[in-house]
Amino acid sequence: ELAPLLELLNTGCQNDGNLLQLAEHKTLLPAVVAALSGATGAAAAAAARLLYTLSTVEEGRKAVSRAVGKEDALRSVLALLAKSDVQLQALTLLLLSNCMVDEGCKAAMAKVLSASAAAKDSSQDKPAQPVSPLVCLQQLVQSSSPVVSERALTMLGNMCGHTGLRASLQAAPALLSAVVEAL
8 A cells, every 4th residue: 555655754754854855856756746646545645745745845845846747747636626535625735835836837737727728618518527627726715614715725826926827817707706705
């Protein structure tokens, strides 16, 4: 089982020296990011927790942002937001908020949102499309959990520093209405 190993690594990161060594590890971060999509719920949550812990210091955040800032990896992280687990949503929003400080991750998010909008436009007649990231963010802003709502607003605020992301957010009137209502 992968979850206990990831939890052990996360516990080891409570020591700054270990945290910085793990953040610099060239093969660990891609493996942890891969666990977000290819593992059980517990392993995905443990992977998100480890990535968040690594992202709490500048050197770690930069490394995590590079790993998460690949479009496929970012899609895996965003998919965690659609889960019904409030704790996982809150943790994932913390991770993404930290990553949205870095331009590379913001640029990847802009590409993902643009591709999602294009896919939505081309498949309006097709049934059962996954929820778009912007609709998911709207739902999180409107969450009955004040923690999830606040973290979603924080992440959106960090996203606003990028021109492409601002354009994507402006093209989502329901999300903007939810943000205004939450404030």
